[in-house]
Amino acid sequence: MHPAPFPVPRLRRTRRNPALRALTRETRLAPSDLIWPVFLCEGTDCATPVASMPGVARLSIDRVVAAAGEARDLGIPALCLFPYTDPARRTADCAEAWRPDNLTNRAIRAVKDAVPEIAVMTDVALDPYNIDGHDGFVRDGVIVNDETVAALVKMALAQARAGADILGPSDMMDGRIGAIRTALEEEGHGDVAIMSYAAKFASAYYGPFRDAVGAAGRLTGDKATYQIDPGNAEEALRCVARDLSEGADMVMVKPGQPYLDICARVRDRFEVPTFAYQVSGEYAMLRGAIDQGWLDGERVILESLAAFKRAGCDGVLTYFAPDAARMMAAAR
Ligand code: PBG
Numbered sequence: 001m002h003p004a005p006f007p008v009p010r011l012r013r014t015r016r017n018p019a020l021r022a023l024t025r026e027t028r029l030a031p032s033d034l035i036w037p038v039f040l041c042e043g044t045d046c047a048t049p050v051a052s053m054p055g056v057a058r059l060s061i062d063r064v065v066a067a068a069g070e071a072r073d074l075g076i077p078a079l080c081l082f083p084y085t086d087p088a089r090r091t092a093d094c095a096e097a098w099r100p101d102n103l104t105n106r107a108i109r110a111v112k113d114a115v116p117e118i119a120v121m122t123d124v125a126l127d128p129y130n131i132d133g134h135d136g137f138v139r140d141g142v143i144v145n146d147e148t149v150a151a152l153v154k155m156a157l158a159q160a161r162a163g164a165d166i167l168g169p170s171d172m173m174d175g176r177i178g179a180i181r182t183a184l185e186e187e188g189h190g191d192v193a194i195m196s197y198a199a200k201f202a203s204a205y206y207g208p209f210r211d212a213v214g215a216a217g218r219l220t221g222d223k224a225t226y227q228i229d230p231g232n233a234e235e236a237l238r239c240v241a242r243d244l245s246e247g248a249d250m251v252m253v254k255p256g257q258p259y260l261d262i263c264a265r266v267r268d269r270f271e272v273p274t275f276a277y278q279v280s281g282e283y284a285m286l287r288g289a290i291d292q293g294w295l296d297g298e299r300v301i302l303e304s305l306a307a308f309k310r311a312g313c314d315g316v317l318t319y320f321a322p323d324a325a326r327m328m329a330a331a332r
Pocket of ligand 1: 205
């Protein structure tokens with residue numbers, strides 16, 4: 001609080017010029033705050049555009065390795081891999097999810113071989129492998145929890161064996177963090193980190209992602225029985241507390257911008273590494289308006305990302321990662 005009345009406090013004094021603004025800026029965005037989500041596809045030298053995410057393509061493994069090199073050169077510390085699974089390999093038992101040589105596991109090995117300094121994060125959930133697009137097994141119309149967790153453990157172990165640095169369980173089943181953490185310890189992967197999608201809401205902002213991984217047309221019903229209701233903040237905090245107690249090293253809030261209140265409350269309450277996912281729908285909205293000339297791309301991308309830092313996040317998963325890092329490099 002300012003004790004004296006105007007004109008003693010003139011808050012514009014520190015905004016007068018760029019030097020004063022730089023000195024008084026409270027939060028700063030850096031390439032090291034970013035995790036770059038990339039979509040994988042089979043083939044070589046292949047980039048298939050995702051229609052609902054202009055500027056984003058599914059990449060073959062050789063292209064992902066090139067992207068990893070680009071990330072390293074731009075100062076982006078991590079890539080997060082999401083597979084587009086061949087429809088023939090999507091089954092009710094989701095066995096492709098833990099096959100040692102599935103697309104994701106081959107990509108993990110290829111990136112870690114070629115660009116070891118890049119941290120590889122994965123997605124742990126069954127939706128890219130499931131015939132009905134759900135993150136868990138479906139029995140009589142119900143997404144069953146405990147059987148799904150047993151499958152997620154197999155999937156997580158296969159990713160850890162392939163060399164993943166960070167596992168990202170995004171499925172929202174109960175008990176999966178503890179089960180994965182125990183299995184990792186038992187198999188000698190005690191150093192593998194878990195970034196739990198702890199506060200993941202049942203959101204309409206995931207639409208373009210489901211196109212990208214080929215789950216959109218398959219999804220029967222919605223994910224409201226496992227993802228959090230968008231009206232619930234206290235429940236999101238309980239999910240974070242639970243996942244931390246089960247062995248998560250980092251937690252995520254998802255989507256990002258519509259849930260900045262959750263980001264701020266998670267960081268304040270738990271003081272653990274907290275990340276936001278600026279999801280596909282947020283990307284599509286900004287990219288669409290930028291491409292129309294309705295928003296200034298350079299400014300709005302950096303502003304949208306800096307907001308996560310101001311809310312208390314340690315970092316952001318964003319499809320804008322390489323663009324944003326290039327803008328930051330040019331601004332220096
Ligand atoms: C599913 C998963 C989703 C995203 C990441 N992992 C979608 C969903 O829950 O349906 C969304 C990411 C995005 O929208 O960018 N396991």
